[in-house]
Amino acid sequence: MNFVEELNWRGMIHDVMPGTEEQLKKEMTSAYVGIDPTADSLHIGHLVSVMMLKHFQAAGHKPICLVGGATGMIGDPSGKSAERNLLDEETLRKNQDGLKKQLSLFLDFDSSKENGAEMVNNYDWMKEFSFLEFIRDVGKHITVNYMMAKDSVKKRLGSESKSGMSFTEFTYQLVQGYDFLHLYREKNCRLQMGGSDQWGNITTGTEMIRRIERGEAFALTCPLITKADGGKFGKTESGNVWLDPEKTSPYHFYQFWMNTSDADAEKYIKIFTMLSKDEIEAMVKEQNDAPHLRPLQKRLAEEVTVMVHGREAYDSAVEASQILFGKATTEALRKIDERTLLAVFEGVPQFNVDKAVFTEGISIVDLLAEKTEVFPSKGELRRTIKGGGVSINKEKVSDAEINADASMLLNDKYLLVQKGKKNYYLVIAE
Numbered sequence: 001m002n003f004v005e006e007l008n009w010r011g012m013i014h015d016v017m018p019g020t021e022e023q024l025k026k027e028m029t030s031a032y033v034g035i036d037p038t039a040d041s042l043h044i045g046h047l048v049s050v051m052m053l054k055h056f057q058a059a060g061h062k063p064i065c066l067v068g069g070a071t072g073m074i075g076d077p078s079g080k081s082a083e084r085n086l087l088d089e090e091t092l093r094k095n096q097d098g099l100k101k102q103l104s105l106f107l108d109f110d111s112s113k114e115n116g117a118e119m120v121n122n123y124d125w126m127k128e129f130s131f132l133e134f135i136r137d138v139g140k141h142i143t144v145n146y147m148m149a150k151d152s153v154k155k156r157l158g159s160e161s162k163s164g165m166s167f168t169e170f171t172y173q174l175v176q177g178y179d180f181l182h183l184y185r186e187k188n189c190r191l192q193m194g195g196s197d198q199w200g201n202i203t204t205g206t207e208m209i210r211r212i213e214r215g216e217a218f219a220l221t222c223p224l225i226t227k228a229d230g231g232k233f234g235k236t237e238s239g240n241v242w243l244d245p246e247k248t249s250p251y252h253f254y255q256f257w258m259n260t261s262d263a264d265a266e267k268y269i270k271i272f273t274m275l276s277k278d279e280i281e282a283m284v285k286e287q288n289d290a291p292h293l294r295p296l297q298k299r300l301a302e303e304v305t306v307m308v309h310g311r312e313a314y315d316s317a318v319e320a321s322q323i324l325f326g327k328a329t330t331e332a333l334r335k336i337d338e339r340t341l342l343a344v345f346e347g348v349p350q351f352n353v354d355k356a357v358f359t360e361g362i363s364i365v366d367l368l369a370e371k372t373e374v375f376p377s378k379g380e381l382r383r384t385i386k387g388g389g390v391s392i393n394k395e396k397v398s399d400a401e402i403n404a405d406a407s408m409l410l411n412d413k414y415l416l417v418q419k420g421k422k423n424y425y426l427v428i429a430e
Helices: 003-009 020-026 044-058 089-103 131-137 144-148 151-157 172-187 196-213 250-258 262-272 277-289 295-309 311-325 330-335 338-344 355-360 364-371 378-386
Strands: 030-035 062-067 118-121 189-195 218-222 350-353 390-392 414-419 423-429
Touching (some): 003 020, 003 218, 020 218, 030 044, 030 172, 044 189, 044 262, 062 089, 062 172, 089 118, 144 151, 151 196, 196 218, 250 295, 250 311, 262 277, 262 295, 295 311, 311 338, 350 355, 364 378
Parallel strands (some): 030 189, 062 118, 189 218
Antiparallel strands (some): 414 423
8 A cells, every 4th residue: 555645635734845756665664653642542533644643554564652741741733723731740640541542543553563553652761861961952953033934833833822822832852853863863753743733843853864964754644634614623612622531422523524524524534443445435325315324424434433432322322313313212211321321311300319310110191290300281282282292211202191110211310201302301310
């Protein structure tokens, strides 16, 4: 597989340094991507560069994931208008462990393979570096003029920036450039990849390798992912979409991909899956012929959710979606776990009722019109039941006189009440 060609048709190349493709054709090459360790989980904004490494390994090359322990203590100015909080070493190590676990879903870290992925942390080689050594051994090789010409610096020093830029952030490109130099020396790493906003930092590294080692190194960047409507990719009302199921439930993760627009789905399926060009082109045709069936969104959501959370979590997310949007059964409702149930019905009105009420049993009328405010009156509730407009746990209530008891509770705690087609209520037994 030709790595550059593969990325090209997927729309994953923004800039590539001349000679990169020739280097990759010549021999197995090591390349690295830097990952910010400010959290113990990746979010989907990280996935583009992770997928670049996945394709890189699939093409027979060796991927290196660099956790920016040292650079995370400084803060990268690229694309940001303010400095960020710094991390302590204990937090960095904890975050590194969390990241490696997730990266293993995409990359093969088998050290017995010649192109097995590796993870490194730049804190390990930067922590012993004294300031005097750094400015003597690294700083003298790169001129201030060179550093000032970078877009990330110009932007922060320009008229649009009110806060200016600290010396700490100004030196960031030297620290990142040194990472590349270190990996070039220690791991024969010849290529650095990242988002297009990293081009300036990456080329500082190739320049350092050229000036200090008389060596040749390369750079390749991917476009920053945007949404067709101009919104920021990967952000929802509740913030980042994380890979950690505790931070973003598999159901919400699946829904994020399902809710992409047609234009975005066509773009994202090339970037975030390993599906072949032929498969994708066939699906695009299918989508154009019958957009209401949404084959692109369905396949995109399946591929990414299975890759990150596994087949079982994907199946559960699909079933859970049916409950809200389709003709799901009581049986399906009983099968889903508590976290998914709460994720599906997030935001619906909730009422707490003492669990003893269910143990003793209570009439539906008293429960829904007295103990809770699902209905304003018993008369309205009876009329709605008569018209077939009330369901409990997806089963139509045909008789106003039936009792609700503990056996009806989902996960031994919840009762799902539906009034009409779209109004849901969650009764919680506590």
